[in-house]
Amino acid sequence: MQINSFDGQERSSVFAMACLTAATIGLSSLAMAAPVTLVNDTFEIGETVGATDGSRNNDAADPMDIPGYKVGHGGAVLGVEQQNRIGSPRSLQYSPYGSNRPAIGTLYNADLPVNSVTLGPEVGDFIKLSIRYRTRKLGALPNTFSFGLYNSNGTPTAVNLDTSSYDDYGYAARFAIDHDGSRDDAPDAVALAEIYKETGLDATATFGTDITTLTPVQSTGILVNSTSSRYVAELVLTRLSEGIGLDFYFYSLNVNNGSTTLIGGATGVVDTDNPYLTFDEIVFGTGAPGTGSDSAQTCIDDIQLVVSVVPEPGALAFLGASGLLLGARRRRSA
Numbered sequence: 001m002q003i004n005s006f007d008g009q010e011r012s013s014v015f016a017m018a019c020l021t022a023a024t025i026g027l028s029s030l031a032m033a034a035p036v037t038l039v040n041d042t043f044e045i046g047e048t049v050g051a052t053d054g055s056r057n058n059d060a061a062d063p064m065d066i067p068g069y070k071v072g073h074g075g076a077v078l079g080v081e082q083q084n085r086i087g088s089p090r091s092l093q094y095s096p097y098g099s100n101r102p103a104i105g106t107l108y109n110a111d112l113p114v115n116s117v118t119l120g121p122e123v124g125d126f127i128k129l130s131i132r133y134r135t136r137k138l139g140a141l142p143n144t145f146s147f148g149l150y151n152s153n154g155t156p157t158a159v160n161l162d163t164s165s166y167d168d169y170g171y172a173a174r175f176a177i178d179h180d181g182s183r184d185d186a187p188d189a190v191a192l193a194e195i196y197k198e199t200g201l202d203a204t205a206t207f208g209t210d211i212t213t214l215t216p217v218q219s220t221g222i223l224v225n226s227t228s229s230r231y232v233a234e235l236v237l238t239r240l241s242e243g244i245g246l247d248f249y250f251y252s253l254n255v256n257n258g259s260t261t262l263i264g265g266a267t268g269v270v271d272t273d274n275p276y277l278t279f280d281e282i283v284f285g286t287g288a289p290g291t292g293s294d295s296a297q298t299c300i301d302d303i304q305l306v307v308s309v310v311p312e313p314g315a316l317a318f319l320g321a322s323g324l325l326l327g328a329r330r331r332r333s334a
Helices: 008-031 313-333
Strands: 036-041 069-071 076-079 091-096 103-106 127-136 141-149 168-178 193-200 213-215 218-220 231-239 244-253 262-272 281-288 299-307
Touching: 069 076, 091 127, 091 281, 127 141, 141 231, 168 244, 168 262, 168 281, 193 218, 193 244, 218 231, 281 299
Parallel strands: 193 262
Antiparallel strands: 036 299, 069 103, 076 091, 091 299, 103 281, 127 231, 127 299, 141 168, 141 281, 168 193, 193 213, 218 262, 231 244, 244 262
8 A cells, every 4th residue: 555645835735725625615505505584573582562662672582583673753553462463472563643654673683693684796686575464453544554675874763753764765565455434534445566665865754755666567456454364475676687676475374374375466676776785674564544543553473584695704704714825825835
């Protein structure tokens, strides 16, 4: 048997090549990595049942919860409750009063850690926001419900009922909620499914006048007229070769087995006009014309935010280390 021995220079070369091979494998695994869930808020851990001040905070032991939800100026009541089940035993109740303003959850994942999300650079990269939804109480007037991804524009909402969210911008999906028929002057409810873009230029409101409805390829309107039905709503942003694509899907939900059936939405939207790519807020809430007692009360649950690509710091650092080793090897050879 012949036994080969390596001198110090050869050992360095072999080790460097092994590092480079491992790093290349690491990068390949990044490219093929499965989608990553950044947020999965089920309102189950560390929640205060019945809290109504909007300042509910989640248990820090659950890194995938939104740390807390705030309400914009004009206000709404937010409270975790055990009724109106949508899947998990608890849900977040949203009851607007006065003028309609969204609830705002600031992104944070303690495990990664991240406090914002950016759409990946490759065609097909995506960000998906999904919620479970139920109308708790129909209002005296028809209403709409919006949910989406926003950027705080450098002024994150830290306290309730302030105006820091007025200049926020982003994308949201919107659908219609029927009324209870108690007002004779109530307009007829109309089914709706749309995606809109808010620029943040209206300095008087979030969900304000600075909204542009984006044109879909296909749209099937939604009119929620039941307080017992449960739904899943999804907003998906996808990187295209030019601009971004946006799709809104609305499903009926069977809470007994978790199955869903697509019943409406708006798909095929393309935004090439300076599209927004980075987001640090999840927003949701009802909109005009209903306000106060005229507005619907809603519950949401299982807020999830999934992204297609999240770089793994360990793999990238390993590639950097292997590069240094190869550089050192070349310098010694020289």
